[in-house]
Amino acid sequence: MNQRPDTSADTRTDTGTRAGATAVTVQQVARPDGFPTADLFRFVEGRLPAPSRGTALVENVYWSVDPYHREMMDGAFALNAPLEGRTIGRVIESRAPELPEGALLLHRHGWRTHAVLRPDEARLLPSHEGVPLSAHLGILGGTGLTAYVALTRIAQLQAGQDVFVSAAAGGVGTATARIGRLLGAGRLIGSAGSPAKVAHLTEHVGYDIAFDYHDGPVVDALRAAAPDGVHRTVDNVGGEHLEAAIAASRDHARIAWVGAIAQYHAAEPPPAPRNLFDLVGRSIRLEGFLVRDYPHLQQELYDFAVPHIQSGRLPLDATLVTGFDQIVNAFLGMLRGENLGKMIVGAAQPTALR
Incomplete structure (x- = not known):
């Protein structure tokens, strides 16, 4: 994959004429x-759609690929139909006053180069000086909002409390560490899947200690990393990681359960943690949540995160893959x-990634 640091601050596109234009x-x-x-995916080319009254034609320029897409492949995604996902696009033709031409939108008609949207299917994106547009799919988007909700609402993190994060090198894992540090967390402990990622977490992301979960039982690794236990957990994996989090x-304590990557590819779901009763014995609170239930906190996230991004205290952890034709490989x-x-994933046109 063609990867480069995400340093873009704006997006401009040259749409050309409608005649002969195509969408994928x-x-x-x-x-x-x-x-x-x-081979489970195919790219389908067709005519550029035209907006009807009350809609707008959007050219997509950034696409998010997320772990939940794997779960949707088992049945929620319709076969032989365009897929969906969080996407940033620019309005190039509008018949809806609420969606003016040139406006930047966040919407869910992803995995395609163009989309026709109603106003209720999109959200106008604010412009923040010095903040890359792609941040709205990362720390300012669903990824960052997930981490923010997990820490502030579900885990109710207090200053000085130690936090364990599974899948710590991913989007939510890195966002959790960055936000947790700004909220005054104590020791940050993370798990990852390779020595290189472990080093990245401690050298660049701000984790105090990290371990490779391939090196042995997670419960032993977490116990060694946090012999006095942890106050808060943000779990993205489930299975063995959740069992270890309960044990530690x-x-x-409070555990915010974000996802269950451990079961996405398994023929059978992993067994439930064998120590669930410890939740009762030690008054531990385990709560799962969906970020889609917290759109009312979006402005609160902006108010919290944007000044820290502008000051440099909140780095943007992202891997940017260039070219819509690479979206399956990126996923x-x-x-x-x-x-x-x-x-x-960012559009391939050089002018679109300025």
């Missing part, structure tokens, strides 16, 4: 059996753990 969508053609492969939790690479931070 990505469709899923079959259900996966275990880890998905590229102090009395009255599969994200599932294999090839990204550091949020995996984002």
